[in-house]
Amino acid sequence: MDDETIGSDLDPTEGTRERRWRLAIGADEESSSALSAEDRRLSAALDALYGDGSGDTDQRKRRGGLGRSAPRVSQWMGDIRSFFPEPVVQIVQKDAFERLNLKQMLMEPEFLKAIEADVNLVADLISLRSAMPEKTKDIARSIISDIVAKLMQRLEQKTAEAIRGAVDKSRRTNRPRQRDIDWPRTITANLRHYQPDHKTVVPEKLVGFMRRQRRLVDLDEVTLCVDQSGSMASSVIYASIFAAVMASLPVVRTKLVCFDTAIVDLTEELSDPVEVLFGVQLGGGTDINQAVAYCAERIERPTKAHFVLITDLYEGGNGKELLQRLAALVRSGVNVIVLLALTDQGRPGYDPSMAGSVAALGIPVFACTPDHFPDMMAAALRREDIGAWAAGADIKLVRTDAETPNAAE
Incomplete structure (x- = not known):
């Protein structure tokens, strides 16, 4: 990325040229004080991808490797999109995909088995999907599908039970749907059918709530x-x-x-x-x-x-x-x-x-x-x-x- 890309919308004054070079090579603690808060945020976003992550100011040039400075990819990509036009964003995305070794990792079964599958991974994969080759994108979609399935399993039942507010508990039926069965009343009504050998009640009659019909x-x-x-x-x-x-x-x-x-x-x-x-x-x-x-x-x-x-x-x-x-x-x-x-x-x-x-x-x-x-x-x-x-x-x-x-x- 050259100095014409960074701050290309500004006049080529001496101060602007200095700003561009500071952003292009990376701002150390001393020089960053000359930058605005917005420029420091831009420098940090660029350094996360193109810096070497070391504390040595002589070594803080725009080179590959995220090191310890790696951010959450999704939030970092949001910063990049706010600073650059779409063509530049696509270039940075491609660089990130290659420099983070995501392509290699997604192609390795051992990595897929060991990966921490959570919402942060979903966010990272979605953020970089436009930079992925089609084959890698298919693998990413498969990973996302597995994570979403696990989240659905965790959240679906409680959500359905909490929100299903259309059950009219004032009316009862002997032919309820399974999720509408009133188990305490059903057990009470069938106590005479208790099976000692199996230590359970075998209900002959179900008691449940009548579901209210709503347009x-x-x-x-x-x-x-x-x-x-x-x-x-x-x-x-x-x-x-x-x-x-x-x-x-x-x-x-x-x-x-x-x-x-x-x-x-x-x-x-x-x-x-x-x-x-x-x-x-x-x-x-x-x-x-x-x-x-x-x-x-x-x-x-x-x-x-x-x-x-x-x-x-x-x-x-x-x-x-x-x-x-x-x-x-x-x-x-x-x-x-x-x-x-x-x-x-x-x-x-x-x-x-x-x-x-x-x-x-x-x-x-x-x-x-x-x-x-x-x-x-x-x-x-x-x-x-x-x-x-x-x-x-x-x-x-x-x-x-x-x-x-x-x-x-």
Whole structure:
């Protein structure tokens, strides 16, 4: 990458040429003080791939090897996309794929068996998929499919049980579906059929709940609107899986919209969560206002709608309009919730000023773990006080004052 690529949009003044060279060769601690905060971030992103990772300033030239400076690839690729145009991003992606030895590792069965299969790996593979050869891309898709299957197994049952709120427990039937069987009443009604030899009850009659028939138009509508910038990578993956699970349930209508500065509506792909993930473009800028406007236009019945915005609230678009749109949704009767992260750690970095402003609208703002998400959605569908639910789950909401800390505790 040459000095014409870095900062090519600026005038070729003496100061600009110096800046370009500092970015091209790598800024040490002394010279980095002459760079702006944005330039230091750019230098760090470049050094992660092209630096040698050593502390020797004479050796910190743009060479291959990530060393200990290797970042989470998905977040790092997000930084790269925010600094360079698409043709340069493609070059950097290809360099990363080769320099990180991902191609070689993905081709080795021993590596595939030993690899730590988690959402971070999914994010990394998705971030670099455009740089992968087709054969390697097929292997990556297989890995992602296996990880998604394991996550679905972990999360699907609890989500379905928590959200399936269409069971009318006031009416009973002797021909219930398996998931609607009332086991305590069934056992009580069949105690006379106890089999001592097998130490169990063999029920002759099942007692269960009558399922309430609901027309499609009566169903609650859930929209997950997810920020796909690099820092939100794990949240995107979990949100996609939850959206796929909810879309399979007949009791809610589920939509999934992902965004950066562009908007991708993945609702039609929800039957295949792997396909959903391959439709995600991790990294880039952020225009939350535009995404909220898109979703708001597609809400059909506000009083039956639940809008879950998953973002760190670092707005690259119009922040004032964003707050106005969220306020309008609340006034119209939409149940609005803002999740700063949907991750196992549940401790995100976020914009405290914007978070406080959103909370001041009466919108609950907090981070959520995947294990808490099903119960949170069930409480939302029942229109319960999410603040009270969060308190019961020992989750702290963002305060509305200016002293909100820059981390969810």
